[in-house]
Amino acid sequence: MFEEYNPLKNKIFRIIDNDGKVINKKYMPEVEDTTIVKAYKDMLFARTADLLTVNYQRQGRIFTYPPNYGQEAISGAVAQIIGKEDWLVPAFRELGTWLAKGVTLKEIFLYYMGNEDACKFEGATNTVPFAVPIASQLLHATGIGYEIKLNKKKQVVFTFVGDGGTSEGDFHEAVNFAGVWKVPVIFIVQNNQYGISTPTSVQTASQSIAIKSVAYGIRGIQVDGNDFFAMYAAVKESYKIAMENGEPVLIEAVTYRKGPHTTSDDPTKYRTKEEEEKWDATDPMRRLKAFMESKKIFDFDEEKLIADYRKEVDRQFVAAENYSAYPVEDVFKYQYVEMPEDLKEQQRKYEKYLAWKATAVK
Amino acid sequence: MFEEYNPLKNKIFRIIDNDGKVINKKYMPEVEDTTIVKAYKDMLFARTADLLTVNYQRQGRIFTYPPNYGQEAISGAVAQIIGKEDWLVPAFRELGTWLAKGVTLKEIFLYYMGNEDACKFEGATNTVPFAVPIASQLLHATGIGYEIKLNKKKQVVFTFVGDGGTSEGDFHEAVNFAGVWKVPVIFIVQNNQYGISTPTSVQTASQSIAIKSVAYGIRGIQVDGNDFFAMYAAVKESYKIAMENGEPVLIEAVTYRKGPHTTSDDPTKYRTKEEEEKWDATDPMRRLKAFMESKKIFDFDEEKLIADYRKEVDRQFVAAENYSAYPVEDVFKYQYVEMPEDLKEQQRKYEKYLAWKATAVK
């Protein structure tokens, strides 16, 4: 696969077309029907949650939120492959992968409600908090990869970044170190065509993002990120390479951010309706559904499912809303494991002030 | 040339062999005999100065110095092409190019004697001070390229970096910005096989450094940097592309640092005699000399020339040694164009202290 789709050939790896028809039998992965159904449901759950979250934001119940809408197949595929012991080093737009690792919606909501407790990720093994400074997380993935190699563990690191993020120096250093150290890291670039308002053509003049793998002597591939099967096959193969050879891989997942950058963003300022419509035809869920229908495995009541999902999402949202208040001590106690005396003193003084305020200010 | 030597083909661009014989007639550049002679003399002057400088350092007359020994053909070629209005954004190991721009040995010596006045580069147009933080200068080159483009000037920017420097994020950002902005910058990577003690194989797993150009959508080429004619032809062609199309080019000049990293370094710690001898056979000056002899244009007394050069080098060295003392005010006066009051006050107080010290301390 990596030979045939060597990024130098400038070919995108695709398996089904926009109508869900298999156009690349050779590489059609063997996926159990149950897995396909599960993947679709995972994606549907993620999309349902994502759309609802935007609603919550509009209602003023959370702060700014970056939607995943349109990019679900990427995480949908990773979710079927990533294991409990594998590491996830996220960016901030791969909801489905977080859920697969065991991060809960409640935690995610808590995060966008502005509480650090979210990132404990209590039910998720080997999962790192969301990274806000673009591309900086990729180096963490490489470092984790080194530990896996050093201790000869059977693990793979999955890490994510956007097309915009490939412009940062840290992208270069992370993939380069991974190439030199030969560590099992799968770098997934979600090329959703924009970094906020900036199109990929302003980020780089390179023919593709996948081709950047050549600069690091590692395998790379450009995949139709809205094609579940292509993503599944590419990630599966990458996983094998990472696990068996201990080598890094760069996957460019070509997709489209159907929504705004965040709930504060207005994409009509910088892109056209025509463009949006063009990409609409590639919607990953519609394509997968069409495939499933043709295979007669779309045998569930989607409306009903969505209704259930909405309830579940809401339940978790309310749980996040009911999360206990932010105690003063939480401002201080996680700064250090061994807290400096002076910081303790700052806390004491602040508590004294709060006591004063409680009586002095009505 | 850039087609035929596309770095994806993993071919090095070479014109003469180690015995100075032309092995690549197709690309043998048209160079006047007088230019060849001048280039050889330039290289000889640079090498003479360089070796003497190491001596001065051993005598304790300058501080640490990074020798150019073995890398002379790269600057030897650039020197014949770079124009008065072209910009030079140096690293710190391209002596011949500095001299071509009009930097004087005296200034260079002054620099390594530890005086900032060196970097005024009074006789050199469009020449930027040496850059110590590895790779950071490359971004300056791209920025200058933007100005050239904006104001439609007829200029090209030459900038240098080492193989080690390609690992830095700034390398990535600089070449990437240049690709996106399409600006006339020639990035020359002097791949001298080491960054201090670290071999290139520890810097990157990529097949070559030239191939990194692919990641930025720009032209690149791997050149035998110890082959004057190959360097000349590649730089000439790059210059044309930069000037006429306004495009950036990445040249990997493969060479060998025959000396230590700096006068404080001991290369026997990390490389073998055999390796050094192997590379000795590729010495750029010997190869060019062999070519000239075969063409019967080596018609000068080299020993005599070296003797003259040594005198000139020494004259400039002594001039640097006799440079006026470092006045107190120079510590302060260049920090700002508009000096803060408090800094003036710091200077006044320090002068007061010096006056006290002059009387109080015997």
Added chain:
Amino acid sequence: MKIMNLVNAINNALDIKLKEDKRVLVYGQDVGVEGGVFRVTEGLQLKHGKERVFDSPLAESGIVGTAVGMTMAGLRPVVEMQFSGFVYPAFNQIISHVARMHNRSRGRYPMSMVIRMPYGGGINALEHHSESFEAAFAHIPGLKVVIPSTPHDAKGLLISAIESPDPIIFMEPKRIYRAIKQEVNEDKYNVPIGKAAVLQQGTDVTVVAYGAMIREVQKAIVLAKQAGISVELIDLRTIYPMDKETILNSVRKTGRIITVTEGVRSFGVASEISQVVSEEAFLSLEAPPKRVTGFDTIVPLPKGEFHYLQDAHKIFYEIEQTVKF
């Protein structure tokens, strides 16, 4: 005169300088088509062209580093960091080149460039979107650090910054980007760099602040007045070089000083101001110089952020304590 908020005033300053000086460029992430995430550069690309107002790749070191090159080549770039919390990848370029090229080249290449960035908390933002790192910039020799607190000053200071032959870190208190409106002259004018402003005369205690803290101090002054305390308020406006004279004159009169900043407490701006006063007005001091600042902690996420921020009560509390000393 026109009613402007800080965003309008900064936009206006950029517009004026883009129009009058062809060397001026404006670029950064999303500043072109989008007009910046805070809309500070809105409309400028349309007016001044894509070559002078444009989106850059997503790389802060790249943005600042290329600006260094442009400046050497004679341009006067005004670059934007999308948030001050994302300036760190550019730190090497700032400290090693922006701050030093003029000295390194012995005056040949003055770094007449401006790095703009919204800073500070109070907008319910994600991590890294709320920081106040001015103390570190002010500690870097070669830079000047400017922070306006009103639309009027923002415009005049930014114009001065763009015209300054020295490099300016221009930090914009995003918490009050749209909160403060004022009549602003539409013509060009300058507010000088390095000069503080006495916003209110008083006799009992001097309060020094800047940026979004000014508004909070003003509220605290109302409380203080009710308690019979007369506060002198100084808006620092430039963090470095600091207007020591204005501060010292005030403290010589009041005998007491409190500095209010958003940033981290230790090794912060308040420590510097306090020490300047201790050193140079020691005998005038009737109480220890005090600091009202953030804690030595990371700014908490929105649910905990109010603990970290300075508000009128916290400031008043310290004013009262200092006056009682």
Added chain:
Amino acid sequence: MKIMNLVNAINNALDIKLKEDKRVLVYGQDVGVEGGVFRVTEGLQLKHGKERVFDSPLAESGIVGTAVGMTMAGLRPVVEMQFSGFVYPAFNQIISHVARMHNRSRGRYPMSMVIRMPYGGGINALEHHSESFEAAFAHIPGLKVVIPSTPHDAKGLLISAIESPDPIIFMEPKRIYRAIKQEVNEDKYNVPIGKAAVLQQGTDVTVVAYGAMIREVQKAIVLAKQAGISVELIDLRTIYPMDKETILNSVRKTGRIITVTEGVRSFGVASEISQVVSEEAFLSLEAPPKRVTGFDTIVPLPKGEFHYLQDAHKIFYEIEQTVKF
């Protein structure tokens, strides 16, 4: 016991921890085969293998960023920045992750890692090889900043740093790397982080210093003694968290304080120490707290550097002035 200089002592500390704790790794530019440009890591690769002591690519953000990942995965990397002047490309990783991951993950990922770097002037080096930027690191919440001044302390502090669950910026005064020799215990021992040491008792004035400045102050103390002045000398050893108690106890006794640092004056460590004293021992102060520091300038190249450095005379000059106040 064995005679060691700072280089030997640091090497010894790394050796001990590499041997006793398999989680410990040492990497950075040229630290493996070459043993570092100052030979601090000499011999360690041979002893502990290429997988645990190795050369990295030339990229500081890469070095620190990968160390963050390794730490999350349970290793305890000790990385080297070749000079503190080259740490800036790693600034984003340090401030955004090293300092914050523990808080961000609410305790799940403590950042038990060490970033070592030689710092300071006085070795006739090129630009960027002489800086002292500890104040900025100390201003970053989440970090601890340690600077030894003797071989004994260097070893014990580095061992404590490697064992610390919090991230440590470990700055090594390269000017005295080989200049100070001492009998050092070859066994493992700890010197606690956050504790200053009173190196000399005195009654007239407290001098706080650290790193290479200690030796200069000691020389100044000889001059002071000749002038009949009794100096109490405190070696700070940890810049953050600062041992306020030791400083305050001393000042309560002497009534006077001078801080001596190599770094830039404004917004520096001396300002913080002074302010702590002003705030908490105001009534004990008989003279303004004073700073003996570098100027607000870039460290000059070797020909001018001596102007910038603090020496015994400059320190004595200030001691005398303060005592006379």
